[in-house]
Amino acid sequence: MESSVMTNFSLWSPTRAGSRRSRPAAAFAMAVVSVAALSACGADDEPAAGPLPATKFTKNGVTVDLRVAEWKAPNGTLEVTFTPTDEGFHLYSADLPADGVEGVGRPTVVALSGAITAAGEPTASSSVSNIRVPGVKSTVPVYPDGPVTLTVPVHTDGTGNAAALLTYASCSTAEGCTVPVEKHPVALHVTDAEVAFSGH
Structure with a gap:
């Protein structure tokens, strides 16, 4: 997954496609990283307690x-x-x-x-x-x-x-x-x- 994200980001970098296309790519890359981080955090969280009697x-x-x-x-x-x-x-x-x-x-x-x-x-x-x-x-x-x-x-x-x-x-x-x-x-x-x- 990391190599795929880096490859996509590289294709849309300013040196290859100009700054107008780099912003959506950067936002996409950050979104993928954020989702992965949230998933990792969720794995360690304890389930919320249910309603009390x-x-x-x-x-x-x-x-x-x-x-x-x-x-x-x-x-x-x-x-x-x-x-x-x-x-x-x-x-x-x-x-x-x-x-x-x-x-x-x-x-x-x-x-x-x-x-x-x-x-x-x-x-x-x-x-x-x-x-x-x-x-x-x-x-x-x-x-x-x-x-x-x-x-x-x-x-x-x-x-x-x-x-x-x-x-x-x-x-x-x-x-x-x-x-x-x-x-x-x-x-x-x-x-x-x-x-x-x-x-x-």
């Missing part, structure tokens, strides 16, 4: 999206986004007591069991504020109205079945609260290569 469901006024992110076995993160289906509703803080404040609300919790464990504390995409709820003496910690994402660092211990257990409740100061969801299971399966959702 994800799933979603809607229950009691909240749509929940789960996604495995930044996965490099055996570590990664689990991102869980809770989105109220109606405007003006919020989720409660993950630090809320398990039975709420004076019975009002439920903490937003992502618990793990089986072959996946939490490798650290979850972080929330939104800050917490304290609000007053009619009939409740203490303030109640909540996230702002709308969606909130909890990101949990995770670690796999071998392979097998696992589950994310989700607890949450949405509430509106104007319209009241939805029925709490407690420990709703979302099944996962862990192999040496990946973590995949298998139902909920």
Whole structure:
């Protein structure tokens, strides 16, 4: 291939055919070299990673999206986004007591069991504020109205079945609260290569 390129370039060089014909030939030669260089680089590149495992469901006024992110076995993160289906509703803080404040609300919790464990504390995409709820003496910690994402660092211990257990409740100061969801299971399966959702 190299000798063919050089021969064609030589035939159209300024000394034989003049400068008007040398430019297309030079461009052609550079294009051939560029294609060869790109092909050589592509041979060493690793194939792009496919889409990461994800799933979603809607229950009691909240749509929940789960996604495995930044996965490099055996570590990664689990991102869980809770989105109220109606405007003006919020989720409660993950630090809320398990039975709420004076019975009002439920903490937003992502618990793990089986072959996946939490490798650290979850972080929330939104800050917490304290609000007053009619009939409740203490303030109640909540996230702002709308969606909130909890990101949990995770670690796999071998392979097998696992589950994310989700607890949450949405509430509106104007319209009241939805029925709490407690420990709703979302099944996962862990192999040496990946973590995949298998139902909920």
